[in-house]
Amino acid sequence: xxxxxxxxxxxxxxxxxxxxxxxxxxxxxxxxxxxxxxxxxxxxxxxxxxxxxxxxxxxxxxxxxxxxxxxxxxxxxxxxxxxxxxxxxxxxxxxxxxxxxxxxxxxxxxxxxxxxxxxxxxxxxxxxxxxxxxxxxxxxxxxxxxxxxxxxxxxxxxxxxxxxxxxxxxxxxxxxxxxxxxxxxxxxxxxxxxxxxxxxxxxxxxxxxxxxxxxxxxxxxxxxxxxxxxxxxxxxxxxxxxxxx
Amino acid sequence: xxxxxxxxxxxxxxxxxxxxxxxxxxxxxxxxxxxxxxxxxxxxxxxxxxxxxxxxxxxxxxxxxxxxxxxxxxxxxxxxxxxxxxxxxxxxxxxxxxxxxxxxxxxxxxxxxxxxxxxxxxxxxxxxxxxxxxxxxxxxxxxxxxxxxxxxxxxxxxxxxxxxxxxxxxxxxxxxxxxxxxxxxxxxxxxxxxxxxxxxxxxxxxxxxxxxxxxxxxxxxxxxxxxxxxxxxxxxxxxxxxxxxxxxxxxxxxxxxxxxxxxxxxxxxxxxxxxxxxxxxxxxxxxxxxxxxxxxxxxxxxxxxxxxxxxxxxxxxxxxxxxxxxxxxxxxxxxxxxxxxxxxxxxxxxxxxxxxxxxxxxxxxxxxxxxxxxxxxxxxxxxxxxxxxxxxxxxxxxxxxxxxxxxxxxxxxxxxxxxxxxxxxxxxxxxxxxxxxxxxxxxxxx
Numbered sequence: 001x002x003x004x005x006x007x008x009x010x011x012x013x014x015x016x017x018x019x020x021x022x023x024x025x026x027x028x029x030x031x032x033x034x035x036x037x038x039x040x041x042x043x044x045x046x047x048x049x050x051x052x053x054x055x056x057x058x059x060x061x062x063x064x065x066x067x068x069x070x071x072x073x074x075x076x077x078x079x080x081x082x083x084x085x086x087x088x089x090x091x092x093x094x095x096x097x098x099x100x101x102x103x104x105x106x107x108x109x110x111x112x113x114x115x116x117x118x119x120x121x122x123x124x125x126x127x128x129x130x131x132x133x134x135x136x137x138x139x140x141x142x143x144x145x146x147x148x149x150x151x152x153x154x155x156x157x158x159x160x161x162x163x164x165x166x167x168x169x170x171x172x173x174x175x176x177x178x179x180x181x182x183x184x185x186x187x188x189x190x191x192x193x194x195x196x197x198x199x200x201x202x203x204x205x206x207x208x209x210x211x212x213x214x215x216x217x218x219x220x221x222x223x224x225x226x227x228x229x230x231x232x233x234x235x236x237x238x239x240x241x242x243x244x245x
Numbered sequence: 246x247x248x249x250x251x252x253x254x255x256x257x258x259x260x261x262x263x264x265x266x267x268x269x270x271x272x273x274x275x276x277x278x279x280x281x282x283x284x285x286x287x288x289x290x291x292x293x294x295x296x297x298x299x300x301x302x303x304x305x306x307x308x309x310x311x312x313x314x315x316x317x318x319x320x321x322x323x324x325x326x327x328x329x330x331x332x333x334x335x336x337x338x339x340x341x342x343x344x345x346x347x348x349x350x351x352x353x354x355x356x357x358x359x360x361x362x363x364x365x366x367x368x369x370x371x372x373x374x375x376x377x378x379x380x381x382x383x384x385x386x387x388x389x390x391x392x393x394x395x396x397x398x399x400x401x402x403x404x405x406x407x408x409x410x411x412x413x414x415x416x417x418x419x420x421x422x423x424x425x426x427x428x429x430x431x432x433x434x435x436x437x438x439x440x441x442x443x444x445x446x447x448x449x450x451x452x453x454x455x456x457x458x459x460x461x462x463x464x465x466x467x468x469x470x471x472x473x474x475x476x477x478x479x480x481x482x483x484x485x486x487x488x489x490x491x492x493x494x495x496x497x498x499x500x501x502x503x504x505x506x507x508x509x510x511x512x513x514x515x516x517x518x519x520x521x522x523x524x525x526x527x528x529x530x531x532x533x534x535x536x537x538x539x540x541x542x543x544x545x546x547x548x549x550x551x552x553x554x555x556x557x558x559x560x561x562x563x564x565x566x567x568x569x570x571x572x573x574x575x576x577x578x579x580x581x582x583x584x585x586x587x588x589x590x591x592x593x594x595x596x597x598x599x600x601x602x603x604x605x606x607x608x609x610x611x612x613x614x615x616x617x618x619x620x621x622x623x624x625x626x627x628x629x630x631x632x633x634x635x636x637x638x639x640x641x642x643x644x645x646x647x648x649x650x651x652x653x654x655x656x657x658x659x660x661x662x663x664x665x666x667x668x669x670x671x672x673x674x675x676x677x678x679x680x681x682x683x684x685x686x687x688x689x690x691x
Contacts, residue, residue: 010272010309022337043312047337187309188268191251 001212002026002077005072006058006117007087012136015205016084021049028073028080030058031087032065044110060087060109066120074124082132082212083121085114090188096150103150110154115161122165122174126233130173134212135162139180139220142229146244166217175215179208182225197224248276250303258550259291259648261557261619264681267303274310274326277413278385281305285411286355287330289363292558292648293681294410297553298691307357313337314418319670322380324420327357340491340535343423344481346378350592351540357416362645363408363605365612367457367479367540370597374607375421376407377600383418387673391417405668407602410644413669416445428487432455433479433534435525441472441578445571445611446599448595451478457539463509463518464591464615465584471575474522474593479539480652484682486533495537503555509618514587552589553618561628562614562643563635564596564607573638574611580634584627588617603665606643614646625649633657644682655686662687 001020002081008017009031020027021044029044031037034057041053054076058069074080089109118135125131140148141155159178166176183189183198199222211219219227232245250267269277279283282302285295297304307328314324321343325334325617335343348365363376372378381395382403388645394403406413434455435612438444444460451458455478462474507513543549550558565571565573592614596607610667628649635642641658642650656662669676679689 014272039312039314042314045318046313185269187272190309191249191253191268 001081002028002079003082003084004028004030004077004080004121006030006069006083006085007060008084009033009040010145011086011188012181012184012201012204012208013084014040015201016017016086016208017044017049018047019205019209021045021047024048024050026050026077027053028077029055030069030073031055032057032059035207037117042192043093053141060089060113060117061105061234063113063116066117070120070124079128080121080124080131081128082134083125083133085117085133085210086210088114088136090189093147093149093151105148107154110151113159113186114158118161118165122169126169126172130175132175132212132215133162133165134177134179134208136179136181137162139182139225139229142180143232143235145232145242146238171216175217177208177211177216178181178218179211180218180225180229182220182222182228184221197222197228248273250280255285255296255304256288257291257293257592257648258289259294259557259559259617259619260550260553260555261559261648262293262681263298264300266300267588268306269303270306270309272309274305274307274328274415274417275385275391277305278417282413283678284415286328286358286361287353289351289354289358290645291558293685294644294645294647295358295361296681298679298681298689307355307416309415316423321423321425321580322420323355323423324381324418325358326418327355327416329356330354331356331359335536336494338423339426340427342426342429344426344536345375346422346424347372347375348540350541351544352537353544356419356421357411359685360407360416360419361409361411363600363602364645365594365596365597365607367459367594368478369607370452370458370595371456373597374408374600374602374605375565376602376605377432378424379418379419379421382406382416384414384490385417386679387675401668402672404601405603405665408605409603409665410680412678412680412684412687413672414571414678418625426481428482428484429491429536430482430487431479431534431536431539432482432486432532433477433539434529436478436529437474437522437525438476439473440470441575442571444472444474444476444593445574445595447476448593448611451476453596454478454532458594460593461521462578462593462613463522463589464578464581464586464588465515465518465609470579471582472593473592475524477539479534482533488533492535492537495535495545497545497547497591500549500551501609502551504552506554506556508552509554511587514589515678517589547689553616555623556619558616558618559624559628559648560614560616560646561631562606562612562646563631563640564612564643565635565638565640566608566610571611573640574613576638577613577631579633580630581627584630586615586617586624586627588615590614590616603643603661603668604659606641606645612643614643616686619648644686647686650686659665 037055056072138155140152162178204221255266256263310326310328365374599608632654
């Protein structure tokens, strides 16, 4: 599968890229840190990705870079079959409440700019006759929850957007996959106390690739979070006000 | 959050001692090692080797720095970041016909940890320890500089780092030689052995024909049965013998909670040891073996250290110089059994030549490793007694397993310590990089 990965130099994206590399897929990486891109490209080649793995500059905070990064990918891969987006920002609710510039940056990156990137990707995939757009949202967008109000709001918007894309374009051959990770032990969550059902990036990657293969429109990772969130979605407001989850 | 330390419980595989410390965990090792007192990998050393010297001194966990940097399929030279795990390497390389030159008894270790402990394995009598196959290291030394060291550049620092328990600097990158294997499967032979003399004789004899050997001993058997167990021998299977498919990923099971103390009573250990001794009914079992089952039998149980309950456990591993008779090994096991020691596992292995690493553990002789639960009053005394015997025999202990040895005993069995300390002082006069273990054994400040 010819795949473009945005944000695959670390965390869950790194693991997803490695699962694809082990199958011998052709990969193209986009991100804003040149050194991290080069190192990840070598890593994926050694792990079996079709060499050479090429890269391009793309910055989630600079929407004007999206189109050209995808054009370079298209040129390199010939045809883009899948786009996987794991790029995003995270900050704790406390730090966001205290710093409105940080809040603006996070909301812009995780909602507005992610949607703009997906729009660019969608157009190119549809022009090729379809493909897969796999985007990492979060279970944080499922309910308004005290520890993730702002981050959750951005992810909620993103999840709705992805759902809409899937409804509109699946018949035209574009499969949209909304990944909803629960707690996953990555560099982003280092230091937070892992709750029950915390997953590892490698578990997540296996399941995400399975979702891409089968075209699931929505996938919770690890799988147990599907049931956790089913409960959370149905908790009455007076309970949500009391708990700290 | 990335690149900032956070509070956490830091502990080794034995789950004793536990430090309420600070940890950094990041994909960017170069950034976080500037402010840390020690690097640690997957925390599989048993005691306090990877624990901070003081609760306020942060440690770096390297596991997220797990990129492969270069691999030359013509020569087998692999360079990778220190946090790459052996589990990962085995998944990537074994199906392509490559294996690490030396593998310890678990694959849940990092390459950085394999260097710091200078690990040995079932092939020690042929290939030596891991450090023999390391070509070059990238280190961050105590003054903050990053440098490349090898046999030809900063040689002293290089040799002190092989088996140096991470005390010479933060290991950032490792370059070593992978080994070609005939197939990804093992052809193995497991043989029931009736006593210690037969076990040692069997190991010595097998060393001539087999590239990989190890013995497991029932450490509760006494008298005429002392030292009985299973002798396991193996080699990489030839392509004609091996199944066509590569070895499948083995299913792993999880120990769900800390076992209660009753799990550690003599009858349950007896039952376990007896069952293991009779694992196969016939005296010798031969055939194709899954490499994970051969190298890492305990890895199929995640968190098996929980079986030892909340008090934790320790392992005692020493190497005793070769003698014409098997007296040293016999005296050692007799001492262990007579002082009431008991455990689930006892592993015995003949070691080959001493390695390059200045503090590297293996030396020619017989290595014995024993697991046992920690008992506040008995365990330090038992370790003292075993150490006195090891000193008298001219042997030494493996720091990676040690929790209770006293400094004077360590000095008595480790004449190389002075030279190692001299190198450390040259690079790190204030001992900024140190561990709870180096405070306990090497005279570092707390």
